[in-house]
Amino acid sequence: MSEELLKLQNIYKNFGNVKVLKDVNIKINKGEVVALIGDNGAGKSTLIKVITGVHKPSSGEVFFNGEEVVIKSVSQSRKMGIEAVYQERALCDQQELWRNIFAGREITNSFGFLDIKKQRKEAEKILRDYIGFTSKAITVDSIITGLSGGEKQGVAFGRSLYFDSDLIVLDEPTMGLSIQETEKVLNFVKGLKKKNKSAIFIDHNIIHVYGAADRFIILDRGEVVGEFNKDEISREELVQKMIQLHESGKIKVEA
Amino acid sequence: MSTFLNSYFVKTHRLEISITIIAIVLFLIYFLGAPHVFTRFPIYRAFMQSMPFFGIIAISATFVVTLGEIDLSFPSIVGITSLVFGLVLTATGGNFFIAFALASALGMFAGLINGLLVTKIGIPSIVATIGTLYFWRGLVNVISQGSGVAIVDVADGTWHHTLFVDKIFGKIPAQFIWFIVLTIIMQWIYRYHKFGNHIHFVGDNKASSQMMGINVDNVKIIAFVQLGFFSSLAGIFTMYEMLYFWPTQGSGLMLTTLAAVFVGGTSVFGGKGTIFGTFIGVLIIGSLESGIIALGLSGFYVQFINGIMITSAVTIYAIIQRKKT
Numbered sequence: 001m002s003e004e005l006l007k008l009q010n011i012y013k014n015f016g017n018v019k020v021l022k023d024v025n026i027k028i029n030k031g032e033v034v035a036l037i038g039d040n041g042a043g044k045s046t047l048i049k050v051i052t053g054v055h056k057p058s059s060g061e062v063f064f065n066g067e068e069v070v071i072k073s074v075s076q077s078r079k080m081g082i083e084a085v086y087q088e089r090a091l092c093d094q095q096e097l098w099r100n101i102f103a104g105r106e107i108t109n110s111f112g113f114l115d116i117k118k119q120r121k122e123a124e125k126i127l128r129d130y131i132g133f134t135s136k137a138i139t140v141d142s143i144i145t146g147l148s149g150g151e152k153q154g155v156a157f158g159r160s161l162y163f164d165s166d167l168i169v170l171d172e173p174t175m176g177l178s179i180q181e182t183e184k185v186l187n188f189v190k191g192l193k194k195k196n197k198s199a200i201f202i203d204h205n206i207i208h209v210y211g212a213a214d215r216f217i218i219l220d221r222g223e224v225v226g227e228f229n230k231d232e233i234s235r236e237e238l239v240q241k242m243i244q245l246h247e248s249g250k251i252k253v254e255a
Numbered sequence: 256m257s258t259f260l261n262s263y264f265v266k267t268h269r270l271e272i273s274i275t276i277i278a279i280v281l282f283l284i285y286f287l288g289a290p291h292v293f294t295r296f297p298i299y300r301a302f303m304q305s306m307p308f309f310g311i312i313a314i315s316a317t318f319v320v321t322l323g324e325i326d327l328s329f330p331s332i333v334g335i336t337s338l339v340f341g342l343v344l345t346a347t348g349g350n351f352f353i354a355f356a357l358a359s360a361l362g363m364f365a366g367l368i369n370g371l372l373v374t375k376i377g378i379p380s381i382v383a384t385i386g387t388l389y390f391w392r393g394l395v396n397v398i399s400q401g402s403g404v405a406i407v408d409v410a411d412g413t414w415h416h417t418l419f420v421d422k423i424f425g426k427i428p429a430q431f432i433w434f435i436v437l438t439i440i441m442q443w444i445y446r447y448h449k450f451g452n453h454i455h456f457v458g459d460n461k462a463s464s465q466m467m468g469i470n471v472d473n474v475k476i477i478a479f480v481q482l483g484f485f486s487s488l489a490g491i492f493t494m495y496e497m498l499y500f501w502p503t504q505g506s507g508l509m510l511t512t513l514a515a516v517f518v519g520g521t522s523v524f525g526g527k528g529t530i531f532g533t534f535i536g537v538l539i540i541g542s543l544e545s546g547i548i549a550l551g552l553s554g555f556y557v558q559f560i561n562g563i564m565i566t567s568a569v570t571i572y573a574i575i576q577r578k579k580t
Contacts, residue, residue, distance in 0.1 A: 054466060074468030090466040092459035094526045103456050104468035112449045141263070 011060035038219035053077035083165035098123035131158035170201035270520035303431035306541035315485035323525025331391035333505025336487035341404035349409035366483020370476030458525030
């Protein structure tokens, strides 16, 4: 039995009268990759935003490394070891790379002034060592607007590797990418497992999800409606289940 | 020359370079068109005397504009804080510390209200600050009942008067030195402090900033609060210069101040801006009226030429921006 890293218990989230999450219970073990699947509006994004501290749950408990925690902010979840990769959506277009990589956790002196030299040096390291950019066209001073989709993604991944977190949350990691770039992303996810790190990711593309994940959690209208280990279900069966869910609003769970 | 034009510095400072060239050309026109005025010192002294009043606010407002927000209420914040400063200074027989503390605290409080209306209630800043613009000016009228406050007896010749507006070496107005010092400090914060960094991120993309762990609401609130503080500071400078409070004090500042920010090259869309540009913008907007009169044109041309300056400056920036993307 592997060790439990994150456990969500009876999580509810309401936005006004809209119940987005209803009694969600999920568990992620150390070294496990979990895929969250479900249609638009199923509550996937809200659920991962609860994990990363962007949203506070309306009720329910969160356990991390066996201890009950209340995640109040993004910076708190980062300190605990949860790192989100939101792709290019979490980069600011008009700012330089060295500023973007350290956004929200700047290296500063005690007066709050940025240690520019250090930030640039570390950003350079991330660029060359973690992301493997060799092109001279991209420097730490590059503005995000000038980067391609894959390059932006590389920056987001490099950032999460650099900060050495236990749980990496990936929001639509293959969206809008070329086949080659998608391959890189999936390899990255597989590489996490080897380092005994955990990951949770959302993706629309079941074919991508199936290759990289150990377990699948299916969300529908704010509820967990199905949960399968990879050895319990083939890719075709999983696709079948999703179609079934889409058509009937229900999943048949066979004993 | 061409290697200079392609250098990293030029590429990243196009806005600053354009605005500086515009300013140089403008002052050359003054100089050639009215040498009898512009080869002598008094006109520059007059500039140094008058520019800091709106210049300080323009520098501070650059932060709010970089957020993609706007504050229209600062002219009234100048009014109410000047009034409180004048009343407290007279009531205490010239106690600078109490008067300064109360006036600047009120300025920050007014900024806090703007910030809370925008972030917690969710009113667009242009609407919220039209409301507070009327509110604070209305309060000035109610309290002052339309009459002025003279502080000449308690302020003239005091050390604090010297500190704020005295002429250094008998020539240079102290407020101009303050203006430069504050510009340098604010430029530093804008570019190299965590707060300035967050201002850029929030103005660039609010949702992304939130996901990266930046407290968007706090950044906005602090931006409005510092603008409230600098508005009160501008009010206090004006009080020392004039030694008198009048109920419309500050109300003429709105357009000159915002024009300086936009002529300076700060983007109204947020995420990008320049304190140096605003400083040059202040020199341009602050010199236009006297410059035009000195050139021998009638005062009726002032607004017309102001309009040409602002429109052409923002057109140039829009073209530069388009080239980049």
